[in-house]
Amino acid sequence: MNVLRPFLKAMLTNRSLWFWGVAFMVFWLVLGAFIFSSGLPSTAIPAFTASWFAVTSLFSLSTLAIGISASIAYATAALAYGFRFTLLKPRDYLFSLLAGTGVLGLTLTVIMLGSTVGVFGARFHLTLLPADPVALVGAAVLAGAFMMALSVTLMLLVVNFLGLRNTSFVSFVPLLLSYVFGLGEVNVAVPSWLLYGSPFSDISALLYQGFTGGAPPVELASASSGTLGWPWLLASLLAWTGLLLLGAAYLLRHIRVRSIEEGRQM
Amino acid sequence: MRYLPGVLEVQGLSVVYPGSRSPALVDVSVTLQDQRMVVVGSNGSGKTTLLRACLGLAPVTRGRVRLFGREVQDARGLLPVSTNLSEVYRLLSVPVGDLIRLQARLKGGNTTQASRWIREFELDPVLRRPLHEISTGQAKLVSNLLALDHDPRLLLLDEPFENVDLSRRRRLVSLLRQARGCVLLNTHEFELLRHFEDWQLGFLLEGKFLGPYSVSDLDRLFLNRGEVPESIGQIRTTLGTFSITRDRGEAPLKGATTFQSLMERLS
Known part of the structure; x- marks a missing residue:
């Protein structure tokens, strides 16, 4: 018994997701196109645009994690009750979240793509379309699934072992890590092994690849800094997602019921 | 003789919430085969915790809960x-x-x-x-x-009339009386009991269960200080020991607003 439709509805009617995941990111795109692009040579425009698309999409996708974390923290009793006294099974619940975040990941990425094309097109008077839409769709769906796996695992670790007092901070961890790695790639020379190993860098690099059709650079701000191989990026992201899903499945079966009031004792 | 599992079997149940020094439930035992029971207790007496424990949603430190013969922790897809x-x-x-x-x-x-x-x-x-x-x-x-x-064949209701207006209360009482399964209903309102004359009656005081009695017997029940020879139930509380007697005693339960106020008056 899956809960995909109500999950999608709950997420799509979440105003915070639309504000922080879309409106705020479009604001960053406008800044990128009109403020941070001064003196940019015309040859660098495609890579520059792809970098902004990749990083803002990563930030946008990470806001999904906040909504999912909050819904888990609120639903510990509902989940425990549901597994015992309804047709809901942990596997079905995880599948619903996985499929739902895949759809949401794709939705957010498409919105960011449209916004990037519109904003940067208006700035540079160019039509910049993604070179590899299939790769882009795959990366977006996988990115959504990863954010879900990460947020569910982190939240269940906290719920099962620490209590709800720490949930507010934990729900923002995926967002914070996205900013650390996303901005890090733009501003710092991050070693390539760390880029391959970090699922956040994997997501932005794969999105970059989908947009430009070429291998992503080690430094997003410098196209001449060497490139990353997409099979390794994909393998790393799949491995992270798979491992986290296994963790989430185990933790969900042993979910500990927490009172919401516990989370309010901040 | 074949063992017939009860719809709800609670045996020696104790619950202590993390960070709390005092237990929310102490050695509570209740069995429902096909009966309906209303449990009366004041705020903080453990009524909600009893229901949560029956559903496996409270941290049980001792005792067990079985639903339809199955341990609550092992229940899966128990739709009734x-x-x-x-x-x-x-x-x-x-x-x-x-x-x-x-x-x-x-x-x-x-x-x-x-x-x-x-x-x-x-x-x-x-x-x-x-x-x-x-x-x-x-x-x-x-x-x-x-x-x-x-x-449902087992219905666990926590204060179902709380904050509900009078006309809807009447309709709800009628629905509850039509329910076909076992019911365990919590309330802190004594005056609601008259709607459930044919139900069993239990009291929860400071996490301890006293009962079962019958709601129809309420007019005949009395509360007494200390242990008395003819008692049909005793409970030790922070206010002292109290006994329930039938037909005569110190304070009649009839007309009481809360059990706590009766105890305070006697002590």
Whole structure:
């Protein structure tokens, strides 16, 4: 018994997701196109645009994690009750979240793509379309699934072992890590092994690849800094997602019921 | 002799919440085979905790709960069990209309009955709003109706009349009296008992259970200080030991507003 439709509805009617995941990111795109692009040579425009698309999409996708974390923290009793006294099974619940975040990941990425094309097109008077839409769709769906796996695992670790007092901070961890790695790639020379190993860098690099059709650079701000191989990026992201899903499945079966009031004792 | 499992068997149950020094429930034992029971207790006496423990949602430190012969912790897909505890309806933040559809699917049924009740209780305006955005009384009613839907064989109801207006209370009493399964209903309101004359009666005081008696016997029950020879039940509390007697004693339960006030008066 899956809960995909109500999950999608709950997420799509979440105003915070639309504000922080879309409106705020479009604001960053406008800044990128009109403020941070001064003196940019015309040859660098495609890579520059792809970098902004990749990083803002990563930030946008990470806001999904906040909504999912909050819904888990609120639903510990509902989940425990549901597994015992309804047709809901942990596997079905995880599948619903996985499929739902895949759809949401794709939705957010498409919105960011449209916004990037519109904003940067208006700035540079160019039509910049993604070179590899299939790769882009795959990366977006996988990115959504990863954010879900990460947020569910982190939240269940906290719920099962620490209590709800720490949930507010934990729900923002995926967002914070996205900013650390996303901005890090733009501003710092991050070693390539760390880029391959970090699922956040994997997501932005794969999105970059989908947009430009070429291998992503080690430094997003410098196209001449060497490139990353997409099979390794994909393998790393799949491995992270798979491992986290296994963790989430185990933790969900042993979910500990927490009172919401516990989370309010901040 | 063949063992016939009760619908609900609670044996020697104790619950202590993390960070709390005093137990919420102490050595509680209750069995329901096909009966309905109303449990009366003041705020903080452990009524909600008893229901949560029956559903495996409270940290049990001692004792056991069995539902239809199965340990509650091992229960999976036990559809005939239902409750009005609002926390179990927070699976997703969706409007009440969607919540009704979701619960119907999760219970393997349809929404016909719940939709009819929603109209009868004039709750149509809340269908488009999530449970946490409607009034406390409306949320309680929605939880009650979700609990009563799909003809549960064991219904655990926590303060179902709390914040519900008088006309809807009457309709709810009528629905509850028509329910076919076992019912364990908590309330702190003595005056509600007259609606459930043929039900069993239990008291919860400082996490300790006293009973079972019969609601129809309420007029004959008395509370006494200390241990008395003819007692039919005793309880030790922080205010001292109290005994229940039938037909004569110090303070009649008839006309009492709360058990706590009776104890305070006697002590």
